[in-house]
Amino acid sequence: TKLILLDSLLQETTMKFSFQFSNLYGTVYRTGDLIFTPDGNTVISPVGNKITLFDLKNHKSETLPIESRFNYTSLALSPNGVTLLAVGEDGEIHLISLISRTILHRLRTNRRIVSLKFSPDSKHIALTKENNVFVYKSPGPYTNDYSPFIMEKVLKGAYDETTCITWSDCSRLLAVGAKDMTIRIFSIEKFKNFSVCSLGGMMDPVIGVFFESNSLDCYSVSGGGQLSVWESSIDVDQLEIGDPVKRPKKNVENEDVDPETNEGDVIESDENTDTVSRLIYKRSARHFLRDHIDDTKGRCTLTCADYHQKTKIFVSGFSNGTFMLLSLPDASLIHSLSISEQTIGALSFNPSGDWIAFGCPDLGQLLVWEWQSETYVLKQQGHANGMTCLAYSPDGSLVATGGEDAKVKLWNTSSGFAFVTFSEHESGVSGVCFTPNGKVVLSASLDGTVRAFDLARYRNFKTLTTPRPVQLSCISVDSSGDLIVSGGQDVFEIYLWSLTTGRLVDVLSGHEGPVSAVSFSSSLTSSQLASVSWDKTLKIWDALESNSSRESIELTSEGIGVCWRPDGKEVSVSTLSGQITSFEAKTGAQTGSISGKKDLRMGKGGTDKISAKKKSETAHFTSLCYSADGTCVLAGGTSKFVCIYNVMEKILIKKFEITQNRSFDCMDETINRRKMADFGNLALVEDRSDGTAIKLPGTKAIDMSSRTVRPEVRVSSLRFSPTGRSFSAVSTEGLLVYSLDRHLVFDPYLLETHITPRSIRKLVGNAEFAKAIIASFKLNEKSLIREVFEKVPLSAIDLICRDTPNLYLKKMLNFIGEELEETRHIEFYNAWCKSILMQRGSFIKENSNEFVPVLNHLVKSIARKSENLSKICDHNKFSLKYLLTIGQKRDQMNDGSDVESVASASSLQKKGETDVDMSELKSNWSDNMDSDSEPDGEQMDTDGESDVSDQS
Secondary structure, eight states, X not given: OHHHHHHHHHHHHHHHTOEEEEEEESOOOOSSOOXXXXXXXXXXXXXXXXXXXXXXXXXXXXXXXXXXXXXXXXXXXXXXXXXXXEEETTOEEEEEETTTTEEEEEEEOOSOOOOEEEOTTSSEEEEEETTEEEEEEOOBTTTTBOOSOEEEEEEOOOSSOEEEEEEOTTSSEEEEEETTSOEEEEEEEEETTEEEEEEOOOSSOEEEEEEOTTSSOEEEEETTOEEEEEEESSOGGGOOBSSOOOOOOOOGGGSOOOTTTOOOOEEXXXXXXXXXXXXXXXXXXXXXXXGGSOOSSSOOOEEEEEEETTTTEEEEEETTSEEEEEETTTTEEEEEEEOOSSOOOEEEEOTTXXXXXXXXXXXXXXXXXXXXXXXXXXXXXXXXXXXXXXXXXXTSSEEEEEXXXXXXEEEEXXXXXXXXXXXXXXXXXXXXXXXXXXXXEEEEETTSEEEEEETTTTEEEEEEEOSXXXXXXXXXXXTTSOEEEEEESSSOEEEEEETTTOOEEEEEEOOSSOEEEEEEOSOTTOOEEEEEETTXXXXXXETTSOSOEEEEEEOSSOEEEEEEOTTSSEEEEEETTSEEEEEETTTOOEEEEEEOTTTSOOOOOTTOOSOHHHHGGGOOEEEEEEOTTSSEEEEEESSSEEEEEETTTTEEEEEEEOOOOTXXXXXXXXXXXXXXXXXXXXXXXOOOGGGTTOOOTTOOSSOTTOOOOOOBOOEEEEEEOTTSSEEEEEESSOEEEEEEOTTSSOOOSSOXXXXXXXXXXXXXXXXXXXXXXXXXXXHTOHHHHHHHHTTSOGGGHHHHHHHSOGGGHHHHHHHHHHHHHHOSOHHHHHHHHHHHHHHHHHHHHHTHHHHHHHHHHHHHHHHHHHHHHHXXXXXXXXXXXXXXXXXXXXXXXXXXXXXHHHHHHHHHHHHTTSOOOHHHHHHHHXXXXXXXXXXXXXXXXXXXXXXXXHHO
């Protein structure tokens, strides 16, 4: 019986915690290409080994549910915007469908790929590999072949690594730039008057090559800022298909001819006497872009470039954070602007040429700039040196994060964008939290201050300090929102402030080591405070009493993290030995212990001299968080795994692997033999950027002390959302969000054999709505539940809510909260919500701990809808004022002597921004409509009135 009960408990809990990766916040750009979708409204950005889509029109971000073994470095999008090619650092190419959001095929090249492009006709894919270019047939309807990666050609000739490629508009020619400072133009088909053309004269490796629109003229730009304009001798339609015609042999005296002054040759065909104009290129101009930049040290290099064919605008980015816009072919400067102090790693035009996307890998910055109005369309930046902590707002609509860059950022959970950044701290932020009313964000920092930020005016309105300099390592706030506590890292004391007065209330002494974590009890009636320290003790204080600890509990090892159960009766502690120990708050008795060392397997680093098994003995949890019902605890620490444990049964429920990115260190338990040599591990050999950083003796352009560091994957903070629908983890990758997705699994609830979609619809047809709703919740298909709910008449809602069993109340409220996020039937679902709260409010209050996440979800959905509707109503109100004024002016012009109309119009204009009674507006609107002589005027009036009332 125990085994059966345990098995059922595990199944129910597993379904309850069927979280899937949902989104990635805090990391907007790492390295690689930036591309726009064909409609120009979405930017595709590589974020480590994931890809994020930023919708600029709807102001939302979405991270694709795919993952690579290494960081993505190059992207290419098909002209129809359906197929995406992504290349990792190891040279593995992923063919991704943006419709199904899945990887369709993988191709391993085992070499670094710098650039790849689709042809404009979508029939070919070209990619650079070492000093060659490989051309593949593109799968899809344009080639009538769905076999992926069929190689057609290998283009050779470069003497060094190829760096960039571009297609002509006719998709018949391909230009390739290389580090050997040359550009080679290849043909995909065979032409009589063209085979291969090599363009030289560059003084640095080629960064970009661009063709003109419907022309064979092209531009090339090098890393030194040299822009060359190349003119072709013939047009596109003059290319003749056939076997290439060889040049006639010339005398030795005439062979030494300058190619730049050669105007074009006319050669004889071997088959007939017709003349064929051969395609040759002549450099017509050369410009030096660095002349426009005030670069006193002379170390600025061009890093990226793009060209928009229709507007003939050229943009280039430099290593000092400056970009410039030029009009080609005369290279006249439009404007130049410095957007950062770090290198611009990638830039791209949108299809219309109005917006330019910039990416700065050092700062993790993504910008979209509208160059005509000189304004930002999008400006996002993650934490430069990594995140350290996070906190959810009480309604779950906001997430606050702190980072080692001394900044606090606020993220909107619905859009995924950061909308405010506080940079008042002078050192790394070690902890953040919201007050219970959600109007204030508190942050503790290693600079020794606790700062309070107002979410109404977005300003630092209060700064709390300590009597002497101390590095604060943690922060917490009590249920009243007035008492703030923070622990010291170098001074082993706990400081207590009052937010209302801003004064230091008390200093709690007693710990003999650094204070790792502090936390107020989550109970609304309790003032208890728990703290853990490196002195192997857990202390429980009463914040309202004098300076004395209420209880001191000895731990088996150094304390790292602490968290309270939602009811405030139990506290759990994570220790350096990898254990999670639970204690009863009143008596201090130990109620359970979980050993998590085996669940936190650590990999072997490239420079480690011990095995992964030995290294895993040091693994431990650094962050703990209880689920909303208090049955499970979420834990993460010095590993790539996040674990969910059942506290009562002391068993592992589920384990999440947050990343498979081999670009991080310590991902594998063994070192690949290919990375081993006779003398040991190759990672111990110093790598200076493949030799390019080694300059001539005496030069100081490159800092030779710089080293390449591969960070290890760590989880520094974990939090459940107050809605219970998601949790977030702060890791080396960024802020990872995992949410419940009921569409992935069939999860029935107390299902019976006779319950089917047909029987449920039959109950609805017989007007047995209460039975139909309960049966739909048993089947637990969201679309069917929605169908049943929306067929219930308004008059039956109160009766159904009164007779629904208590077992289904939580599911009903949860469903209503989900629907309110996207539905158009706002009043209908609000009527359901109101009826449930009025009819069953006493039961919900008695079981408040169980219903708190669901109610938070409802509050979040309703508040978001209210905010959106208020904006629409304001817009409609002022639009109606404008239309009424225009209509009255038109009547005045037609009648010529309508004095009252003029007076009312002028009075409306004088009111300006003052609110106008909507009933007055509607009456004016209906009067104007009634005055029309058209027969359908009444119908138009009715529609307009219902529109206004609905939106109000």
